[in-house]
Amino acid sequence: TAGITQAPTSQILAAGRSMTLRCTQDMRHNAMYWYRQDLGLGLRLIHYSNTAGTTGKGEVPDGYSVSRANTDDFPLTLASAVPSQTSVYFCASRTGGTGNTGELFFGEGSRLTVL
Amino acid sequence: AQSVTQPDIHITVSEGASLELRCNYSYGATPYLFWYVQSPGQGLQLLLKYFSGDTLVQGIKGFEAEFKRSQSSFNLRKPSVHWSDAAEYFCAVGLNDMRFGAGTRLTVKP
Numbered sequence: 421t422a423g424i425t426q427a428p429t430s431q432i433l434a435a436g437r438s439m440t441l442r443c444t445q446d447m448r449h450n451a452m453y454w455y456r457q458d459l460g461l462g463l464r465l466i467h468y469s470n471t472a473g474t475t476g477k478g479e480v481p482d483g484y485s486v487s488r489a490n491t492d493d494f495p496l497t498l499a500s501a502v503p504s505q506t507s508v509y510f511c512a513s514r515t516g517g518t519g520n521t522g523e524l525f526f527g528e529g530s531r532l533t534v535l
Numbered sequence: 536a537q538s539v540t541q542p543d544i545h546i547t548v549s550e551g552a553s554l555e556l557r558c559n560y561s562y563g564a565t566p567y568l569f570w571y572v573q574s575p576g577q578g579l580q581l582l583l584k585y586f587s588g589d590t591l592v593q594g595i596k597g598f599e600a601e602f603k604r605s606q607s608s609f610n611l612r613k614p615s616v617h618w619s620d621a622a623e624y625f626c627a628v629g630l631n632d633m634r635f636g637a638g639t640r641l642t643v644k645p
Contacts, residue, residue: 462635
């Protein structure tokens with residue numbers, strides 16, 4: 421069972437370049453999320469989407485954008501990367517709606533280094 | 536806005552000893568509370584959750600947590616720690632935009 425697939429696993433990026441982190445889930449979950457994890461700060465919510473066609477801002481949305489064209493995909497784009505965006509990025513999903521058990525299912529993470 | 540505080544950055548316990556990890560939350564309504572565990576290089580796995588009802592909830596791997604509304608706390612406990620419990624533990628609050636604490640790293644001494 422694939423669950424959530426993130427790509428790339430790891431990437432080094434020059435400052436000022438753009439980058440899209442991909443996230444695909446095969447569980448037909450309504451809600452999807454992007455978090456960044458930094459030492460001592462835990463996971464911070466960047467953007468989320470409760471259902472296809474809608475998105476919302478989390479705690480740290482600046483410098484990031486997302487889209488949710490369909491149920492399965494939730495890409496995260498850095499339009500012009502800066503070194504402070506060096507982090508490990510996790511995509512997550514859950515059922516949402518009346519079937520919402522609350523549990524988030526996480527991908528394996530994407531490690532991004534901006535130089 | 537909801538928020539979570541985990542006061543302990545790092546805890547070391549001996550194998551077989553009891554464990555309590557602290558979590559305090561701020562939430563405007565009835566909280567949805569969670570504990571997740573992250574092993575090195577891995578994503579997060581749900582240990583347990585509280586939505587309503589019995590304030591003592593049981594989870595996987597022998598963990599339990601108690602919701603105390605008066606103290607705005609949701610502490611995680613385990614009566615006897617195993618070496619395989621060494622990991623990072625995160626408390627989280629919310630539903631549609633879940634917020635996580637900074638985490639507590641657990642080291643288990645042999």
